Amino acid sequence: MVRMSSLDRKDYLSEAGSRTFDLLVIGGGATGAGIALDAASRGLETLLVEKQDFAGGTSSRSTKLIHGGLRYLKQLEIALVREVGRERAIVHNLAPHLVVPEKMLLPLIKGGTYGKLATSAGLMVYDVLAGVEGEDQRVMLSKEETLEKEPLLEAEMLEGGGYYAEYRTDDARLTIEVLKTASSFGAVCLNYTEVISFVYSQEGNITGAVCQDVLTGKSINIKAKQIVSAAGPWVDELRDKDKSLTQKRLHLTKGVHIVLPWEKLPVRQSIYFDVPDGRMIFAIPRGKITYVGTTDTDYQGNKENPRTLVEDVEYLLKGVNHMFPEIELKVADVESSWAGLRPLIHEEGKSASELSRKDEIFESKTGLISIAGGKLTGYRKMAERTVDLVVKRIKKGSQKTRTQHLVLSGGEFGDVDAVFQFSTSLSEKLEAAGILEPKSTAKYLVENYGRQSLEIVLLANRQQEEEAEVKLILAELAFVLKYEMVNAALDFFSRRSGRLYFNLPSVREYGDLVIEHLAHTLDWNSERILREKEELQLAIHEASHFPVSV
Ligand code: FAD
16 A cells, blocks of 8 residues: 555654664665665565655656666676666566657767767667667668658758667656555655754664654654665765765766757657767657757756756757757747756766766765665666665565566556557546547556556546546646645646646646645645745746856
């Protein structure tokens, strides 16, 4: 049973303060969520605390691909490519609605970074390392075949293309479904709960943490036999609190994505292409938009709210306009954006793009375990390695992970055909209920919630409102309140539904309605309602306006 209801948060908080857990996980991003699921499913009593909303850090700000990282081949990161490459198919099987096969087109351009031979060999090695078989193996395309796949490409500069298999996802939804699955194995998961300091035994071993409920300011003392920090960009801050920060430190780099209305960049499919400075970026169509990213620049600013600057937008637009010269995109065309921080491990003398994406575990003298680096795609293997260490230390729980077989909540389909059939039948139900765009709404619901969409449709049927669209959004809100610990309007519009990035007009349209219903359910006073309205307006502004500096 999933125990992540917003209404029962008080109970979970008092439970957190009254038990001694086998494991405290700090950080509710993909890494922490994966660790909580691995640990709870091996029989460890697990508590996870997150100081913002779940996935409020890097895990809602990635390129949203479950990918092997083709470019890491060039850096000869063979082990990394093999591991994450193989993880793709496993994670797809755990949630086939949320980790969706996506063919990637790599156009070969006259004077571009790679020639046909190098690309063909590179893609073949990529497939071999990742164990890709059959129809999914890479194909090299002629110029004409490439143009057929993507007519928006400029014929004159094109030499051909590589066509290979990847997967796309929604990083925040993946994190939340992993957390819900962990909760169904008994893990207690709390958002808006910040670790302020650590508690030690007389011998100097870490035995707990003092946390603060960010929503009320109340303090909670947590007792745990083992503590893992999966705090992403904040890992060094926690190592500092533990007085265990060594020479080996994080190196944060910022990555920005911009969102354009699909008509402005009407690509038929996902493309990975060269930009003038020798890097490569993605353009990924998603429903009514296309998003483009990413940048990779050193970062020292505020970690909670990295901003998209006008120079980031201009860099990405220059890349797109170079590849699609007839498009001529301008800053004013950009509808929304997001910026995230890569928590990489510093390597002396290496630039942002050259730094390894490998993960690493640090063990401090006090017993604190920290894990940093890595990829969203590798969250399950990172969790396995971390929990192996915890199990070894406390001699409790099964030796082997089970997560390769644990289907994530909402993901009980078996294969993509079943997802398709489910989506078709849901579309029919939505049409009967009077939804104006039943097909795209069904796709949205299924890609976000999988089989749980049925419960949302049932909840919609019980709503009193007249308009079918309003009924549905209120049902979605009711669902995430019941199962996904939504505590603020932005939790819903950003991490649960992705609307802040992919459907900004709907945030403008339904913002007040959602806040009104949240206020009613969560018993907010007028001051809180005002703050929520201001925070939502600020988030809309920051996603769609780009300062020169901050
Ligand atoms: P986070 O998601 O940042 O989670 C750490 C959490 O710890 C945060 O939510 C934070 O609030 C919390 N925390 C910190 N301090 C405390 C405290 N004191 N108390 C409680 N909680 C605390 N990977 C891929 O596989 N595919 C991609 O397409 C991809 N694209 C990327 C694009 C960009 C621009 C970036 C930046 C990264 C990308 N990555 C990608 C990498 C991937 O997103 C990250 O590796 C992954 O999301 C990191 O997850 P995490 O859980 O380690 O960190």
